[in-house]
Amino acid sequence: MLGATMNGVPGIDADCGGTLSCATCHVYVDAAWLDRLPPVDETENDLLENVAAERCANSRLSCQIVVTDELDGIAVNIPDRQF
């Protein structure tokens, strides 16, 4: 999420600043990278149930993806809307 907001990537609203309160930083994670992410917890799951665009198997909230060296090269797609 910070990668998008700090670098001016449009389409990530991130209204709550990454506190798992708003579901406006929804992304679709490239399948090859999905398994390397930490699992979806209950709160994130509840928020994903209510995202504006379609929830898919590879839907995540980008505020829960902390970029590490292991994730160097990760590809995500941004949905057409966040709310």
Add this chain to the structure above:
Amino acid sequence: MSGLVIVGGSYAGLNIASSARQNGYSDSITMLTDEACLPYNRPPLSKGFLLGGVERETLPLRGEAFYRDNRIDVVFGVRATQIDRAGYVDTSRGRFDFAQLAIATGTRAKLLPLSGAELDGVVTLRSLADADLIRERLPGCGAVVVVGGGFIGLELAASMAKSGLDVTVIEGLDRVLARVMGATMSRYIEAEFARQGVKLLCRSGVECIEGSAGRVNAVYTTDGLRHAADLVVLAVGAVPNIELADHLGLASSNGVLVDGYGRTADPRIFSAGDCAFGFNHFAGRPVRLESVQNATDQGKAAGAAIAGREIVNDTVPWFWSDQFDMKLQMVGLAQGAEREVVRGSIESGKFSIFYIRGERIVAIDSVNSVSDHVLGRKLLARDHSVSDAEVADLSFNLRSLLS
């Protein structure tokens, strides 16, 4: 005379600028801020930033690249003193001409005319600079008195209690968050604070603040009791910064007057955020809301209006707060509600209070129940009809009301 000048560099100012650009505004955009940094996330200031879990580098709402790419010129450390309808604003650093102007000056902390309020160690929290000051002081503190049981007061109290301080909260009304939440929720939160060891004094006023050698020592409540304090936080609400607009006759005492698009009565002057008192689609009347969501959405509407497009600000108001392990989320406006219905289990700490008028939900306050909150943000914007029994019944799927 050309371009847009935005007075204020926080959520509303940023969203006015970005929305104006997104909607095709091509003239220059200048944002004047009296702070020394780019617009930043304020909610962590009373929570993660205070405790050290949220780092300074992660606070900016947008990075420098965003301002450069969108040609938004940010001028730091400048304070606007007067707007002239001829098309310029006087500031501490000279005159800025404008074709359009946006007032996004937010609020300032309300102060109390108390003896001792000027002592070293008596603080308020609005800005990053305020938070830095509090953070610097915490290591030497044992006891803290927080005056005010609203969101900022309670968040600070929870953070400080978490870091091992002896915390007392003094609230004038008979319950915390009385202005923004129903009684059931207030009682639940009070019990949680008591469980965490925070002393909570409701129906209590401050008589004076005591100090020695210019430093704060204690707070006296009106019942004559002395509460030792190394730090006193005044968190008794906020006052809208309306002076610039008031001078032009564009404000009431409760804010800069705007319509549902963030427009004032002067076609070149706009306003949004905590300082703006405007028609709210959901409320059906003018309101002034102090929230990130309102500053964001009202700012987007104002930015669009500046670019010549009408995007009405019709988002259902929502708010959030994190205190101890309670994720509190509020959606809608409970004023005018006839009944409170509980969904979920208060005992388990995972529930929502639904505020209902007729057969319509007008607000939902949630504790650790994200689903209810996010659903509410959609549902409250639509026509719907529901019974109290359905709301209370966990086997009834509220999502079915959306279709």
